[in-house]
Amino acid sequence: MPGRSVVSILLLLLLHGLLCLQLVALTEMDDDDVMEDGSCMHFSVSPPPAPPEDADERRDYFRAMQAKDLFRHEQMITMMGSDRNGSSRRRRAKESSKLPEVMSATSMFELPMRSALNIAHVGMYLVSVRIGTPALPYNLVLDTATDLTWINCRLRRRKGKHYGRQSTGQTMSMGGEGAKEASKNWYRPAKSSSWRRIRCSQKECAVLPYNTCQSPSKAESCSYFQKTQDGTVTIGIYGKEKATVTVSDGRMAKLPGLILGCSVLEAGGSVDAHDGVLSLGNGDMSFAVHAAKRFGQRFSFCLLSANSSRDASSYLTFGPNPAVMGPGTMETDILYNVDVKPAYGAQVTGVLVGGERLDIPDEVWDAERFVGGGVILDTSTSVTSLVPEAYAPVTAALDRHLSHLPRVYELEGFEYCYKWTFTGDGVDPAHNVTIPSFTVEMAGGARLEPEAKSVVMPEVEPGVACLAFRKLLRGGPGILGNVFMQEYIWEIDHGDGKIRFRKDKCNTHHLHNSRGGEVNNNAAASSSVVHRVN
Incomplete structure (x- = not known):
């Protein structure tokens, strides 16, 4: 483990030992690992805050909602119709994915989800997902119309190779407001032992969407540029990572092989109000497709009303949900x-x-x-x-x-x-x-x-x-x-x-x-x- 001191290693081992006294064993979901029948993985959902009561704030709230929807649709229009000819009209994710099924048809897990209905982040439901090793939580927007999962990212500074970030960690909002200071959870690939950068030279890079590689260089990271339906722009590099989930039988498990966008630049309507996006759309690299492959080929979600009790909760579930x-x-x-x-x-x-x-x-x-x-x-x-x-x-x-x-x-x-x-x-x-x-x-x-x-x-x-x-x-x-x-x-x-x-x-x-x-x-x-x- 290059770059870590002996003291750091001992502290990590001590911390690991303490955690093992409180949690069930962390398992890796390899190709031959099949969960018990009836198991799942899940992320809980809490209710959205109600719109503001103040008349002016309420007006701004719905104006922001309208602007967000309009930006999203304008970008959707630009993405449409590029290759309708020859495309399957009822293409199923199971036919396009090359990932094996390693969970049983009755296995499941859930993820906690809440809604961020407020002026800064109107009408977007958030899911807390633990990514990397060690696993750290990130608040990601639930999006059924995208296939790229990305997280605000800070790379190690390497002159001339990749984008860097200012130490203050600024993001940009729509409407010409400029940069805003934001409290974020930053993903740092250098501190995750499970991060695997994808290179432009790899065949895997060639089939990833939004690819901006200029040559099949082994030294160049597989980079992307995405402009989504709501006007959000994200620029970064692709890698593979693991998510840590709690399966319904109580076990902690690693979900490997996730395609993750390490975003080094974001701009758009609400990037200052979340840590990234969790893709639930159709596509080989979508989090939903990848996770569903291992949990019965299905996922489900329930969107709480903005007027729900603050104590209410629900789930984003992967696997058969009764x-x-x-x-x-x-x-x-x-x-x-x-x-x-x-x-x-x-x-x-x-x-x-x-x-x-x-x-x-x-x-x-x-x-x-x-x-x-x-x-x-x-x-x-x-x-x-x-x-x-x-x-x-x-x-x-x-x-x-x-x-x-x-x-x-x-x-x-x-x-x-x-x-x-x-x-x-x-x-x-x-x-x-x-x-x-x-x-x-x-x-x-x-x-x-x-x-x-x-x-x-x-x-x-x-x-x-x-x-x-x-x-x-x-x-x-x-x-x-x-x-x-x-x-x-x-x-x-x-x-x-x-x-x-x-x-x-x-x-x-x-x-x-x-x-x-x-x-x-x-x-x-x-x-x-x-x-x-x-």
Whole structure:
């Protein structure tokens, strides 16, 4: 162990010995390691803080949310359509990955997750992940529409080879505000014994996306430049690392072989409010695909409401999650979107408001034949966004139930707002208001029926509620944002090529004592009593 003093080694050994008295043995998940049936790995979820109560701060909050979503969509447009020809429309992750399955189909783990709904970091859910050896925690944004996991990184200074960082550790925010001082957890490859830098000369580097290598040099690190949907830019080098997770049988285990971006420069909307991004998108190097390969080919997550109790918690789970299955569970085929390749989509067959089917052209939902068609699930977009052909009939149908209320026009980012104090359940006899049911029908009979507060956003500013939809002026695909997805548990099952979901408050997941149920895709199932896993 070059570069470490004898004293440091002794201290590390002593620390290791003390930890071993308190924790179960740390195991390595090698190719021949199979977990016990019913095990998983998991990361817990805590509820998001509510939007600010102060009127000016609340207005800034929703303005920031709108700006973040707009930046994200503008960058999504630039990434679309580059190689539609010859791409598989229903490409499954299991067909593209070269990684072996080393966990049993019933193994699982979970990761703690919370939402950072505040002015600095609106509408983004955070997961705490332990990376490196020794394993240190990093707060990463949960993103279902990207395939690159990256962490704020500090490299050892080597003149002329790699980017360096100022010791103050500044990051940049959007809107021309310049650099901001931020309290961050910095990943330092030189201090992790499990970090393995990828070189430009390696075959592995040649197939990694966003690659900026100029030559197959053995001396040059495999570098990348990524500009994501929300306008965030990250520049860094690729390496392989290990994550430390707690498996559901209580064991601590190492998850090796993760492709990690060591980011030496970040700029964008919210890089000063987190340590990096955890990729849940489709792709060989995605954290979700890599982990799911070892845990039953699936992962699930539940997004808590912004109004949840501060003591509530939920999980991002890798492996079969019994909480997914129960009365009201729906399933539909995954569409691996050809325009936004890391994202997961579904085939929408219709939208109903108050039970009335809206007149929306079929091509709006057709990702197979039309550029920008279809819809994707995006946990990093807040407000559900629709192309004009869908946005107009949706907002018109909802407005018919609210048009007798005084309109408010000056709220940036929201076209349909009303002077009305919305308490959350959508029924207000005093003002003759009942928010109608909203249903998104999907292939196979699945029905997504969000709560009223996901269709009309209450208290965008004090005493004002707005329709929770945004118009996509530069094309699709449509985006189901995290406001629309909240209080549902979602599962991406690469093995079966299915998306499963059902209503859930996301705060009662104690998986060891839970039991599963059967998938039911008929209309009656969506109104069944929600099964709670205790």
